[in-house]
Amino acid sequence: MATVAFIGLGNMGGPMATNLVVAGHAVTVFDLVPESCVQLREAGAEVADSASAAAAGAEYVISMLPAGKHVAGVYLGVDGGDAGLLAQLDASTTILDCSTIDAATAKTVGEAAREMGIGFMDSPVSGGVAAAEAGTLAFMCGGEAETFEKAKRVLQDMGKNIFHAGPAGAGQVAKACNNMLLAIHMIGTSEALEMGARNGLDPAVLSEIMLASSGRNWSLEVYNPYPGVMEAAPASNDYKPGFMVDLMVKDLGLAMEVAEHSGVANAMGQLARDRYQQHQENGNGQMDFSSILQTLQD
Ligand code: NAD
Numbered sequence: 001m002a003t004v005a006f007i008g009l010g011n012m013g014g015p016m017a018t019n020l021v022v023a024g025h026a027v028t029v030f031d032l033v034p035e036s037c038v039q040l041r042e043a044g045a046e047v048a049d050s051a052s053a054a055a056a057g058a059e060y061v062i063s064m065l066p067a068g069k070h071v072a073g074v075y076l077g078v079d080g081g082d083a084g085l086l087a088q089l090d091a092s093t094t095i096l097d098c099s100t101i102d103a104a105t106a107k108t109v110g111e112a113a114r115e116m117g118i119g120f121m122d123s124p125v126s127g128g129v130a131a132a133e134a135g136t137l138a139f140m141c142g143g144e145a146e147t148f149e150k151a152k153r154v155l156q157d158m159g160k161n162i163f164h165a166g167p168a169g170a171g172q173v174a175k176a177c178n179n180m181l182l183a184i185h186m187i188g189t190s191e192a193l194e195m196g197a198r199n200g201l202d203p204a205v206l207s208e209i210m211l212a213s214s215g216r217n218w219s220l221e222v223y224n225p226y227p228g229v230m231e232a233a234p235a236s237n238d239y240k241p242g243f244m245v246d247l248m249v250k251d252l253g254l255a256m257e258v259a260e261h262s263g264v265a266n267a268m269g270q271l272a273r274d275r276y277q278q279h280q281e282n283g284n285g286q287m288d289f290s291s292i293l294q295t296l297q298d
Helices: 013-022 034-043 051-055 068-076 103-115 129-134 145-155 170-198 203-211 218-222 245-262 267-284 289-296
Strands: 003-007 026-030 060-063 094-097 119-122 137-142 159-166
Touching (some): 003 051, 013 026, 013 034, 026 051, 060 068, 060 145, 068 103, 094 145, 119 170, 137 145, 137 170, 159 170, 170 203, 245 289, 267 289
Parallel strands (some): 094 119, 137 159
16 A cells, blocks of 8 residues: 555546545545545545645655646746645655656656656556546656656556656657557548548448458547447547547647657648647537547538
Protein backbone atom coordinates (compact mmCIF):
# COMPACT_ATOMS: atom_id res chain seq x y z
CA MET A 1 0.00 0.00 0.00
CA ALA A 2 1.26 3.48 -0.88
CA THR A 3 0.16 6.94 0.24
CA VAL A 4 -1.00 8.82 -2.84
CA ALA A 5 -2.14 12.39 -3.48
CA PHE A 6 -4.34 12.63 -6.58
CA ILE A 7 -4.97 16.05 -8.13
CA GLY A 8 -7.60 16.57 -10.86
CA LEU A 9 -10.68 14.36 -10.64
CA GLY A 10 -12.36 14.92 -13.99
CA ASN A 11 -13.58 12.33 -16.50
CA MET A 12 -10.26 10.49 -16.36
CA GLY A 13 -8.81 11.36 -12.94
CA GLY A 14 -12.00 10.34 -11.08
CA PRO A 15 -12.00 6.67 -12.13
CA MET A 16 -8.19 6.45 -12.00
CA ALA A 17 -8.15 7.63 -8.37
CA THR A 18 -11.04 5.28 -7.56
CA ASN A 19 -9.03 2.32 -8.87
CA LEU A 20 -6.17 3.26 -6.56
CA VAL A 21 -8.54 3.30 -3.57
CA VAL A 22 -9.98 -0.08 -4.63
CA ALA A 23 -6.43 -1.48 -4.90
CA GLY A 24 -5.89 -0.57 -1.22
CA HIS A 25 -3.74 2.58 -1.47
CA ALA A 26 -4.28 5.45 1.00
CA VAL A 27 -5.49 8.16 -1.37
CA THR A 28 -6.03 11.86 -0.63
CA VAL A 29 -7.63 13.83 -3.44
CA PHE A 30 -8.02 17.45 -4.48
CA ASP A 31 -9.89 19.17 -7.30
CA LEU A 32 -10.68 22.86 -7.76
CA VAL A 33 -14.33 21.83 -8.17
CA PRO A 34 -15.42 20.33 -4.81
CA GLU A 35 -18.31 18.33 -6.39
CA SER A 36 -15.73 16.31 -8.33
CA CYS A 37 -14.51 14.89 -5.00
CA VAL A 38 -17.88 13.55 -3.76
CA GLN A 39 -17.63 10.14 -5.46
CA LEU A 40 -14.06 9.68 -4.28
CA ARG A 41 -15.04 10.41 -0.68
CA GLU A 42 -17.78 7.76 -0.99
CA ALA A 43 -15.24 5.32 -2.43
CA GLY A 44 -13.02 5.78 0.63
CA ALA A 45 -10.55 8.56 -0.26
CA GLU A 46 -9.67 11.50 1.99
CA VAL A 47 -10.58 14.88 0.50
CA ALA A 48 -8.14 17.78 0.98
CA ASP A 49 -8.92 21.47 0.52
CA SER A 50 -5.77 22.28 -1.47
CA ALA A 51 -3.20 20.51 -3.63
CA SER A 52 -0.58 21.25 -1.03
CA ALA A 53 -2.67 19.71 1.80
CA ALA A 54 -3.29 16.61 -0.34
CA ALA A 55 0.43 16.22 -1.11
CA ALA A 56 1.68 16.64 2.48
CA GLY A 57 3.48 13.41 3.40
CA ALA A 58 2.47 11.55 0.22
CA GLU A 59 4.87 9.04 -1.35
CA TYR A 60 3.31 9.65 -4.77
CA VAL A 61 1.69 12.77 -6.23
CA ILE A 62 -0.39 12.01 -9.32
CA SER A 63 -1.99 14.71 -11.46
CA MET A 64 -4.57 14.47 -14.26
CA LEU A 65 -5.14 18.04 -15.42
CA PRO A 66 -6.40 19.70 -18.62
CA ALA A 67 -3.26 21.35 -20.05
CA GLY A 68 0.36 22.44 -19.54
CA LYS A 69 -0.50 25.72 -17.80
CA HIS A 70 -2.43 23.84 -15.08
CA VAL A 71 0.44 21.38 -14.57
CA ALA A 72 3.02 24.21 -14.41
CA GLY A 73 0.76 26.10 -11.98
CA VAL A 74 0.38 23.13 -9.62
CA TYR A 75 4.08 22.18 -9.52
CA LEU A 76 5.98 25.41 -10.21
CA GLY A 77 3.44 27.89 -8.81
CA VAL A 78 1.57 30.86 -10.21
CA ASP A 79 3.11 34.34 -10.55
CA GLY A 80 1.90 36.40 -7.59
CA GLY A 81 -0.07 33.39 -6.27
CA ASP A 82 0.57 29.99 -4.69
CA ALA A 83 4.10 28.58 -4.56
CA GLY A 84 4.08 25.30 -6.43
CA LEU A 85 4.19 21.83 -4.90
CA LEU A 86 7.88 21.34 -5.79
CA ALA A 87 8.77 23.90 -3.12
CA GLN A 88 7.10 21.81 -0.41
CA LEU A 89 7.68 18.19 -1.44
CA ASP A 90 10.19 15.89 0.21
CA ALA A 91 12.93 14.52 -2.08
CA SER A 92 11.57 10.99 -1.58
CA THR A 93 8.29 11.92 -3.34
CA THR A 94 7.56 10.56 -6.82
CA ILE A 95 5.49 12.79 -9.12
CA LEU A 96 3.50 11.22 -11.96
CA ASP A 97 1.80 13.70 -14.25
CA CYS A 98 -0.68 11.71 -16.35
CA SER A 99 -2.15 14.76 -18.15
CA THR A 100 -1.68 15.18 -21.90
CA ILE A 101 0.37 18.38 -22.19
CA ASP A 102 3.07 19.94 -24.36
CA ALA A 103 6.42 18.18 -24.17
CA ALA A 104 8.20 21.51 -23.43
CA THR A 105 6.27 22.04 -20.16
CA ALA A 106 6.79 18.39 -19.19
CA LYS A 107 10.55 18.83 -19.69
CA THR A 108 10.60 22.13 -17.73
CA VAL A 109 8.71 20.67 -14.75
CA GLY A 110 10.76 17.45 -14.94
CA GLU A 111 14.03 19.39 -14.96
CA ALA A 112 12.94 21.62 -12.03
CA ALA A 113 11.98 18.49 -10.06
CA ARG A 114 15.30 16.81 -10.90
CA GLU A 115 17.24 19.84 -9.63
CA MET A 116 15.45 19.45 -6.30
CA GLY A 117 16.14 15.72 -6.19
CA ILE A 118 12.47 14.82 -6.72
CA GLY A 119 11.53 12.02 -9.15
CA PHE A 120 9.19 13.26 -11.91
CA MET A 121 7.67 11.25 -14.72
CA ASP A 122 5.41 12.53 -17.47
CA SER A 123 2.99 9.60 -17.80
CA PRO A 124 0.26 10.42 -20.34
CA VAL A 125 -2.27 7.73 -21.10
CA SER A 126 -3.81 6.08 -24.10
CA GLY A 127 -7.36 4.78 -23.71
CA GLY A 128 -10.35 6.95 -22.80
CA VAL A 129 -12.79 7.02 -19.91
CA ALA A 130 -13.80 3.35 -20.39
CA ALA A 131 -10.16 2.23 -20.04
CA ALA A 132 -9.72 4.54 -17.02
CA GLU A 133 -12.73 2.88 -15.38
CA ALA A 134 -11.61 -0.64 -16.29
CA GLY A 135 -8.02 0.01 -15.15
CA THR A 136 -6.68 -0.91 -18.60
CA LEU A 137 -4.97 2.35 -19.61
CA ALA A 138 -1.61 2.36 -21.41
CA PHE A 139 0.97 4.67 -19.79
CA MET A 140 3.81 6.24 -21.81
CA CYS A 141 6.40 7.42 -19.31
CA GLY A 142 9.22 9.95 -19.59
CA GLY A 143 11.77 10.22 -16.80
CA GLU A 144 14.65 8.41 -15.11
CA ALA A 145 14.77 4.60 -14.89
CA GLU A 146 14.71 4.65 -11.10
CA THR A 147 11.55 6.79 -11.08
CA PHE A 148 9.97 4.47 -13.65
CA GLU A 149 10.55 1.47 -11.38
CA LYS A 150 8.89 3.30 -8.47
CA ALA A 151 6.03 4.48 -10.69
CA LYS A 152 5.02 0.95 -11.68
CA ARG A 153 3.89 0.24 -8.12
CA VAL A 154 0.87 2.56 -8.57
CA LEU A 155 0.50 2.75 -12.37
CA GLN A 156 -0.15 -1.00 -12.50
CA ASP A 157 -3.35 -0.45 -10.50
CA MET A 158 -4.68 1.96 -13.14
CA GLY A 159 -3.37 0.44 -16.36
CA LYS A 160 -2.39 -2.65 -18.28
CA ASN A 161 0.58 -1.57 -20.43
CA ILE A 162 3.29 0.61 -18.91
CA PHE A 163 6.09 1.81 -21.20
CA HIS A 164 9.29 3.69 -20.41
CA ALA A 165 9.59 5.94 -23.49
CA GLY A 166 12.79 7.77 -22.45
CA PRO A 167 13.84 10.87 -20.43
CA ALA A 168 11.53 13.66 -19.16
CA GLY A 169 9.15 14.75 -21.93
CA ALA A 170 9.48 11.46 -23.87
CA GLY A 171 6.08 10.24 -22.67
CA GLN A 172 4.40 13.33 -24.14
CA VAL A 173 6.32 12.94 -27.41
CA ALA A 174 5.22 9.28 -27.65
CA LYS A 175 1.61 10.28 -27.03
CA ALA A 176 1.81 13.02 -29.71
CA CYS A 177 3.27 10.53 -32.24
CA ASN A 178 0.57 7.95 -31.49
CA ASN A 179 -2.37 10.33 -31.69
CA MET A 180 -1.12 11.96 -34.90
CA LEU A 181 -0.96 8.50 -36.48
CA LEU A 182 -4.39 7.63 -35.06
CA ALA A 183 -5.95 10.74 -36.68
CA ILE A 184 -4.30 9.92 -40.02
CA HIS A 185 -5.46 6.30 -40.15
CA MET A 186 -8.96 7.18 -38.94
CA ILE A 187 -9.33 9.61 -41.87
CA GLY A 188 -7.76 7.11 -44.30
CA THR A 189 -10.04 4.32 -43.08
CA SER A 190 -13.08 6.59 -43.45
CA GLU A 191 -12.11 7.51 -47.02
CA ALA A 192 -11.61 3.86 -48.01
CA LEU A 193 -14.93 2.75 -46.51
CA GLU A 194 -16.85 5.64 -48.08
CA MET A 195 -15.26 5.01 -51.48
CA GLY A 196 -16.24 1.33 -51.29
CA ALA A 197 -19.79 2.12 -50.19
CA ARG A 198 -20.30 4.65 -53.01
CA ASN A 199 -19.23 1.94 -55.42
CA GLY A 200 -21.82 -0.52 -54.14
CA LEU A 201 -19.77 -2.47 -51.60
CA ASP A 202 -21.18 -3.40 -48.21
CA PRO A 203 -18.92 -1.55 -45.68
CA ALA A 204 -19.02 -4.63 -43.39
CA VAL A 205 -17.78 -6.90 -46.18
CA LEU A 206 -15.17 -4.35 -47.28
CA SER A 207 -14.00 -4.08 -43.65
CA GLU A 208 -13.55 -7.86 -43.49
CA ILE A 209 -11.56 -7.80 -46.74
CA MET A 210 -9.26 -4.99 -45.59
CA LEU A 211 -8.82 -6.58 -42.15
CA ALA A 212 -7.45 -9.67 -43.86
CA SER A 213 -5.34 -7.53 -46.21
CA SER A 214 -2.60 -4.91 -45.96
CA GLY A 215 -5.02 -2.07 -45.11
CA ARG A 216 -5.57 -3.53 -41.64
CA ASN A 217 -5.28 -0.96 -38.84
CA TRP A 218 -6.66 -0.13 -35.36
CA SER A 219 -9.46 2.18 -36.62
CA LEU A 220 -10.74 -0.62 -38.83
CA GLU A 221 -10.19 -3.40 -36.32
CA VAL A 222 -11.63 -2.02 -33.08
CA TYR A 223 -13.23 1.37 -33.86
CA ASN A 224 -14.89 1.07 -37.29
CA PRO A 225 -16.13 4.58 -38.30
CA TYR A 226 -18.92 3.30 -40.56
CA PRO A 227 -22.30 3.09 -38.74
CA GLY A 228 -23.67 -0.42 -38.32
CA VAL A 229 -20.45 -2.32 -39.00
CA MET A 230 -19.40 -2.69 -35.37
CA GLU A 231 -22.14 -2.64 -32.76
CA ALA A 232 -20.01 -1.38 -29.87
CA ALA A 233 -18.23 1.39 -31.84
CA PRO A 234 -19.33 5.06 -31.37
CA ALA A 235 -20.26 5.12 -35.11
CA SER A 236 -23.14 2.73 -34.33
CA ASN A 237 -24.26 4.93 -31.43
CA ASP A 238 -24.73 8.32 -33.17
CA TYR A 239 -21.00 9.02 -32.72
CA LYS A 240 -21.35 9.57 -28.97
CA PRO A 241 -17.83 9.66 -27.49
CA GLY A 242 -15.60 7.72 -27.00
CA PHE A 243 -12.89 10.18 -27.72
CA MET A 244 -14.14 13.66 -28.52
CA VAL A 245 -13.15 15.71 -31.56
CA ASP A 246 -12.20 18.51 -29.12
CA LEU A 247 -9.58 16.27 -27.50
CA MET A 248 -8.26 15.07 -30.86
CA VAL A 249 -7.80 18.71 -31.97
CA LYS A 250 -5.95 19.42 -28.72
CA ASP A 251 -3.66 16.41 -29.21
CA LEU A 252 -2.99 17.26 -32.86
CA GLY A 253 -2.02 20.80 -31.79
CA LEU A 254 0.53 19.27 -29.37
CA ALA A 255 1.81 16.98 -32.15
CA MET A 256 2.28 19.99 -34.46
CA GLU A 257 4.37 21.68 -31.73
CA VAL A 258 6.59 18.59 -31.41
CA ALA A 259 7.03 18.42 -35.21
CA GLU A 260 7.84 22.12 -35.43
CA HIS A 261 10.38 22.02 -32.58
CA SER A 262 12.15 19.07 -34.16
CA GLY A 263 11.92 20.30 -37.78
CA VAL A 264 10.07 17.18 -38.93
CA ALA A 265 8.02 17.25 -42.15
CA ASN A 266 4.55 16.01 -41.24
CA ALA A 267 2.30 16.95 -44.16
CA MET A 268 -0.18 14.15 -43.38
CA GLY A 269 -0.35 15.16 -39.71
CA GLN A 270 -1.00 18.80 -40.68
CA LEU A 271 -3.75 17.78 -43.09
CA ALA A 272 -5.35 15.62 -40.39
CA ARG A 273 -5.14 18.55 -37.93
CA ASP A 274 -6.81 20.88 -40.48
CA ARG A 275 -9.60 18.36 -41.16
CA TYR A 276 -10.32 17.85 -37.47
CA GLN A 277 -10.16 21.59 -36.75
CA GLN A 278 -12.70 22.24 -39.52
CA HIS A 279 -14.92 19.46 -38.16
CA GLN A 280 -14.72 21.07 -34.71
CA GLU A 281 -15.49 24.55 -36.08
CA ASN A 282 -18.59 23.08 -37.71
CA GLY A 283 -19.96 22.35 -34.24
CA ASN A 284 -18.89 18.71 -33.83
CA GLY A 285 -16.37 19.12 -31.00
CA GLN A 286 -18.37 16.96 -28.59
CA MET A 287 -18.83 14.10 -31.05
CA ASP A 288 -16.59 11.06 -31.25
CA PHE A 289 -13.56 11.57 -33.49
CA SER A 290 -14.66 8.75 -35.83
CA SER A 291 -17.48 11.10 -36.95
CA ILE A 292 -14.90 12.52 -39.38
CA LEU A 293 -16.45 9.97 -41.79
CA GLN A 294 -19.58 12.17 -41.95
CA THR A 295 -17.56 14.98 -43.53
CA LEU A 296 -17.06 12.69 -46.54
CA GLN A 297 -20.80 12.10 -46.84
CA ASP A 298 -21.99 15.73 -46.71
P1 NAD B 1 -11.55 17.03 -17.29
O1 NAD B 1 -11.68 18.43 -17.76
O2 NAD B 1 -12.75 16.16 -17.19
O3 NAD B 1 -10.84 17.02 -15.83
C1 NAD B 1 -9.82 17.89 -15.43
C2 NAD B 1 -10.01 18.17 -13.93
O4 NAD B 1 -8.91 18.94 -13.46
C3 NAD B 1 -11.28 18.98 -13.63
O5 NAD B 1 -12.06 18.28 -12.66
C4 NAD B 1 -10.74 20.32 -13.09
O6 NAD B 1 -11.58 20.90 -12.11
C5 NAD B 1 -9.42 19.87 -12.50
N1 NAD B 1 -8.44 20.95 -12.34
C6 NAD B 1 -8.05 21.88 -13.24
N2 NAD B 1 -7.08 22.65 -12.73
C7 NAD B 1 -6.83 22.21 -11.47
C8 NAD B 1 -5.96 22.58 -10.43
N3 NAD B 1 -5.09 23.61 -10.56
N4 NAD B 1 -5.98 21.89 -9.27
C9 NAD B 1 -6.84 20.84 -9.12
N5 NAD B 1 -7.72 20.43 -10.06
C10 NAD B 1 -7.72 21.11 -11.22
O7 NAD B 1 -10.45 16.36 -18.23
P2 NAD B 1 -10.22 14.78 -18.50
O8 NAD B 1 -11.07 14.33 -19.64
O9 NAD B 1 -10.24 14.06 -17.19
O10 NAD B 1 -8.71 14.84 -19.07
C11 NAD B 1 -7.60 15.05 -18.22
C12 NAD B 1 -6.35 14.91 -19.06
O11 NAD B 1 -6.31 13.60 -19.64
C13 NAD B 1 -6.24 15.90 -20.21
O12 NAD B 1 -4.91 16.32 -20.32
C14 NAD B 1 -6.69 15.08 -21.42
O13 NAD B 1 -6.12 15.54 -22.63
C15 NAD B 1 -6.16 13.71 -21.04
N6 NAD B 1 -6.85 12.56 -21.68
C16 NAD B 1 -8.20 12.54 -21.72
C17 NAD B 1 -8.84 11.44 -22.30
C18 NAD B 1 -10.36 11.36 -22.38
O14 NAD B 1 -10.87 10.51 -23.12
N7 NAD B 1 -11.09 12.18 -21.64
C19 NAD B 1 -8.08 10.38 -22.85
C20 NAD B 1 -6.69 10.42 -22.74
C21 NAD B 1 -6.09 11.54 -22.15
